[in-house]
Amino acid sequence: HEEPLLFEHAHEAPESINLPGVDGEISAELSAFSRKQAANIPGLSEPETVRHFVRLSQWNHGIETGFYPLGSCTMKYNPRVNEQVVRLPGLAHIHPDQPEDTAQGVLELMYELQDWLGEVSGLPHVTLQPAAGAHGELAGLMMIKAALDARGQSQRRKVLVPDSAHGTNPASAALCGMHTVELKSGADGRIDLDELKAHLDDETAALMMTNPNTAGAFESDIKEICQLVHDAGGLVYGDGANLNALVGVARPGDMGIDCLHINVHKTFSTPHGGGGPGGGPVAVNDTLAPYLPVPRIEKHGDTLTLVNACDTSVGPVLGTPGQIGVYIRANAYISAFGRQHLHKIAEDAVLNANYVLHRLKDRYHVPFEGLCKHECLLTDEIQNKHGVKTLDIAKRLIDLGFHPMTVYFPLIVHGAMLIEPTETESRETLDAFCDAMLEIADACEAGDTEALHEAPLKPFRRRLDETQAARKPVLVWPE
Amino acid sequence: HEEPLLFEHAHEAPESINLPGVDGEISAELSAFSRKQAANIPGLSEPETVRHFVRLSQWNHGIETGFYPLGSCTMKYNPRVNEQVVRLPGLAHIHPDQPEDTAQGVLELMYELQDWLGEVSGLPHVTLQPAAGAHGELAGLMMIKAALDARGQSQRRKVLVPDSAHGTNPASAALCGMHTVELKSGADGRIDLDELKAHLDDETAALMMTNPNTAGAFESDIKEICQLVHDAGGLVYGDGANLNALVGVARPGDMGIDCLHINVHKTFSTPHGGGGPGGGPVAVNDTLAPYLPVPRIEKHGDTLTLVNACDTSVGPVLGTPGQIGVYIRANAYISAFGRQHLHKIAEDAVLNANYVLHRLKDRYHVPFEGLCKHECLLTDEIQNKHGVKTLDIAKRLIDLGFHPMTVYFPLIVHGAMLIEPTETESRETLDAFCDAMLEIADACEAGDTEALHEAPLKPFRRRLDETQAARKPVLVWPE
């Protein structure tokens, strides 16, 4: 079914929705500013509104409709009870500026989450302010910069970033007034210690690293890496995007990481919502604690309070206390596992990734040998010989009922396919996915590649012309 | 995507769900009765449970996904706020036997709904006990029987039922220990007064009638019909399935109907849920009031109470106070329209049906001339000439994106197609549906009927073999 755009629905808006409130006069002063032309928002009746958006929803693939193995995105199941509790009136309909004594319940949940994130990361001081991972990177770098400045090291403005890093890393560094130097990965896809040493100097502010890295490999030299950076006078920023591989099993703080952002929409299963909202709390060690953003949630006696005054703080990075609704869900996810089961998140996530790797490794090129952690990296090298590229494989997976893996990232290999199954997928689903991948490999070898180039054929739309979209951008519907 | 049966999911059940409560001993006496063989209920993890049922849901057509013009079923939009309020903890998590002083809120809503249904029907005494329309028929006939018995007329056991009636009418009469005589409809599809007179005698208990009838026509002789039945010593039962045509515009009680059941899942928009739950409150006049079922909701002083003791009552017809959750939604629907707008339900419903009738009447055979009420009746007579039957038209509509109308009912015409658009459909949708119907008519005339016989081709399943299902019934999956 072709659902038209709202603006194409063939009628005037029906009678206005009945609304509560004061149906009275507005002030004469305000009337002078009345809008002259209607905004032209096409109101639909409630039946039409619901049908429009329900139909749109039917064109989406989500975790609830199928496997979603996007590498580095940690698309795990989002518990329904979390959606229930976040809508409790005392959590949904509260104002950030209402008196604190009338909001202790929500503050308790936030305070508890801070504690838990500190435990999980091994970095005991946590801010919930950052609204997303990249925002956490900015906040973390601000703290690092402040700490270095306090040491009188304000010349340290260089941030080392492996070439396998997420693109947000260099972008965040730039936003924080620092510049980045790219570290070339070693032959095993990991940080090359020599390369690292070669770039460490007295201008180095920090190394930003993701561990496990975006090739799914654990940086086994982590202790030495951190030591080298610290010895050189820098700090180590951890990109927590891949924390799912470690939760309950090992802690970045114990390894020498100074500062880590935690994508709660990944590790702690708050829904991705088609692109957000997420949450990017940052956990830091004692060195960086003085610089945490404000407001901070602190306990004074039995009372929790939002503290804004702090001389050493890097200041606020958001205009509100944070993505509270997202954090309520994260607290609920951790509560469900608890002390007893939390490590099973990492265990099953890593088990699943290695299982997929081992089922596919003979038919797809594996650029880096060895165990993977929560995600595994393949390339299209074998399929290239048959004229098939990563993009074709991805689109063919759609026809076979799966969301594709992350493609062409990390940039350190050609034709990357990064697969992250997460802990919430069954062996049955993994097998079905691997069977589909093997079917594609078979088709390539058999030279039966037409369906691969044409794919996808089954969904509501076929391959979309991105060049056309970018060349002459149409971002709004004309009136 | 082919979603397997639960029982086909390829694994053992994962670890048990964590449940609250007392993890202690059970009594030795009870242990002696322990179940010897597991029930073999295939527990799935929560991610798999959700994905299984979400995928199943995708194979359904519902009011929220498209037009659903089932005649006599009144498939209107089901407001989302009703789903919200019915889940309030003080309405969802309450026990029918908790002390009445702790349940006044729900009793108030029920009492108010009784009043309103009395107002709408013109029959002021209402029972909320019956769980569905057919159940209301039974309760109503019990009351009629009791009233006749009280008059010393216990020989009256004959129920007159027009041949256009819903099948539940005779079935309910039989269940109430009465027998039915079918009245042949007149040439206009309405009750034939001579036919009625011919069957009225001193064994006649009641006439069961639907008005507007199942051909969508208002029984304009209603006053005379009721008078004739009353004069003959019988009572008139109204089947309220078609009340949507009258709500706020005219009242069955004013016309002489003694007793009417009201399908709240039709007229007052509680969702049909794939076949229920519905609700079939019965409204009666003063004559029948003494016989209302128990429990009754009565107001004593400021307190509402469920009254069970009543000598004249026909007794309880249900083991609980009723389909409370359904009635909460019905109350909310009426609240949204209120006194000011209630009549618009009938107005727009009738407008929509007549609009469809007039757009189609030149291309489809209209068995009965004149205005229709909330639904319009067509037949396949014209399309028969091209070898196309009602069933083909219905299945072709599926391919064109619509749920079919009611087919082969009422039985008084050959190849019936009964279309009920309801008040919540837009002109745009009606036009799209009529265009589809006209496209089908065009195809028939052009002899282009293959798609009609093959239909449906688009949904997940094509025509299903009902004979096979009935001949060797498989109602459960083998272990």
Added chain:
Amino acid sequence: MRFLPHTDTDRTAMLETIGVSNMAELFSDIPGEFHIEKGSLEIADALSEAGIVRKFTKASEKNRNATNSRYFLGGGTYHHFVPAVVDYIISRGEFLTAYTPYQPEISQGTLQALFEFQTMIARLTGMDVSNASMYEAATATAEAALMARRVTRKSRVVMAGSVNPRYRSVTANYLSRLDGEYAEVDMGRHGTDLDKVIAAIDEKTACVIVQYPDFYGSVYDLAPLRAACDAARCLMVVAFSDISAFALIESPGAMGADIAVGSGQSLGIPMGFGGPHLGLFTCKQKYLRQMPGRVCGLTSDADGKRGFVLTLSTREQHIRREKATSNICSNQGLMCTAAATYMTQMGDAGLGTVARHSAAALHSLVSQLPGHVTAAHGAHYNETVLSFADQQARDRFLKAAQESDIFAGIPLEQIETAADGRHLLVATTEMVEEADINDYLAILEVAK
């Protein structure tokens, strides 16, 4: 009105298409004397959506409920835990706003869920087949009696006095409109005396109806009754009120039931002040074609693919009219989807835990009762009768408990009218915690 898509311009244009000049003309076939003045009905003023939320929130807050009180209430309705996924699934418009699946090609979701429901209900009850629901347990019991009469072509129905009084009275009420005898067997105590029941069987008997566990929560062996029914060639009908029991104790099927009926409310459906609940109807395969209500069956489509349809509709009223096996049409469809989701989420292990915790809570309570309160003897699942010295003692306790946010039980006479006023019907589920039992016991001591 936000539910009505038309503007007045639409209405005018449509009236023109129809060829009438105004809305009133569309109603000209209704005699003028019956037209009522618009807005004249005594119904409240229209509310905004926010107004509706406020109105129902206010009503909701007048009721104490299971999120702010502890419930020891049963008698046919139980406060079991409902996982959030159940409500989410049945809230999806595709399930919620669909009709009865008469067009199977675009209703396979509902149909497959029904097939899965039927299968799991059959397995849990130990019966061969299940239908796709009845209204609730009392009407299901009545329908079982009627079915037994059709199967046996005999008309007498014997009902044990330990069946829930509400199931009994609805069944008696249904049967009283039809020919044939109905006999209730007084048990003389808060439990089931099968000897008395068996003694009531005669050659005209179509069926014997017992409840298992019975209304007072007691669990007993049905083998003697099975033998007696075989001897008299009548059907053994087993009613039940909390199906979670059968994850722990022998099922009605294993006990030999021909027909087993009861409530499925415990399977993921909130108490809701009594409805909508879920009536269950199961029987042996051989009686299938006399079963009331809709059933979903397996078949294949034009391409040979597996699919599901509503089947055996020749039993039903839209085909058979007055000869139908029942008049039931709308049933509790959505509640079947709820129960299917619930059972899938629970599995054998989860259902077993629910049952164990429910029974363990009762055992914990009963085995710690103070001397002035007695509980019925024998095997009990999650429900029993507590007896006090007199009504004053009981009501003093009830009041004290309610003040501590505990609904301590249902005064027995509230359901069983003839009972004297010193008994309390008490039920437990997995929602009762050890602390709640301790509070309960403490109040019993204090309010002695």
Added chain:
Amino acid sequence: MRFLPHTDTDRTAMLETIGVSNMAELFSDIPGEFHIEKGSLEIADALSEAGIVRKFTKASEKNRNATNSRYFLGGGTYHHFVPAVVDYIISRGEFLTAYTPYQPEISQGTLQALFEFQTMIARLTGMDVSNASMYEAATATAEAALMARRVTRKSRVVMAGSVNPRYRSVTANYLSRLDGEYAEVDMGRHGTDLDKVIAAIDEKTACVIVQYPDFYGSVYDLAPLRAACDAARCLMVVAFSDISAFALIESPGAMGADIAVGSGQSLGIPMGFGGPHLGLFTCKQKYLRQMPGRVCGLTSDADGKRGFVLTLSTREQHIRREKATSNICSNQGLMCTAAATYMTQMGDAGLGTVARHSAAALHSLVSQLPGHVTAAHGAHYNETVLSFADQQARDRFLKAAQESDIFAGIPLEQIETAADGRHLLVATTEMVEEADINDYLAILEVAK
């Protein structure tokens, strides 16, 4: 664990496939010294789902909320009505559990909703284009300043002192890490003095940021600023906190804004203690390629059918890395769908009513104030500052109001640190009824 599908049998079989003998081996690449003991983290014990519901219900009940109190609080977060359909739509798994629509063929639902969102936001703000959201208003304001610097290749940012102090401090904070001057213009009163703002513009100025309606709720003509910006060839950036205003008063676009940023929380998103909210970012077409954040654009598929994709990604960090227009990646996607649903349900007429009722409530309140309380002068939309004789008088009133379940306003110094303690920032929406205003006024009299 109910979220984990594997049984131990599955795990064993999978470990075998992989070729390792136990789970620990999978983690052998992590140096042993970093392995922590299972269960050793100081985290609460695992809760059942029922336990989670109880825990959060208890926390929820500790907070007073807008279903049991009357809110006169604003300052960037507003209690507008949220229709039930909004929450239903964003609760559907297809929207809720999807990722960023990087695979457009199976994400057209999210994408079309985003395109509709962008269009409606552009229309409401009167701007040419909108992106697909920022985190919230303060960071959007900071990003606007950065964008203006890119567009103009100048670096000085002038900020009116009547912009929400939180937007100001976040913007200042962002800018302070980069080169370039940042100047705040003190207004000297609870309103906006454009003359002072204009006086602060110089040739190095990249942009001037004002809020409209300003932090104190006041509405004023931006034409003089537009002229001054033209003269200085800098951009006029307009921030806003309650977008519902623009259904009633002239839009930022009509006032000449080059960039307009602010909060979309009023569009169907609950207050949620401050998040997740919705940051909006709009600008003139010509500056499009310097805009931060994701955008959705129209295109066609391989069959020529209309479709939507995320576009202009060459501005973004996964392509441009440190040269990206912003580091924002995850945004508030789901909140865009919420806002699109809300606006569709409301339409011009509904949005207009929301705005009129919001403004009328403030007007009603202000025009009935007793003599001992004064309100800021001039045109106000739905927010203003009430001033008392001293802090004691104000706090006495606040306390009395709270005892009557009214949150009467935000102490101004809570947001604007420098303010003295006798002011109250007061906001109204359509959720305020005449009766609430009467109660408010009555308490003002009593608590004098």
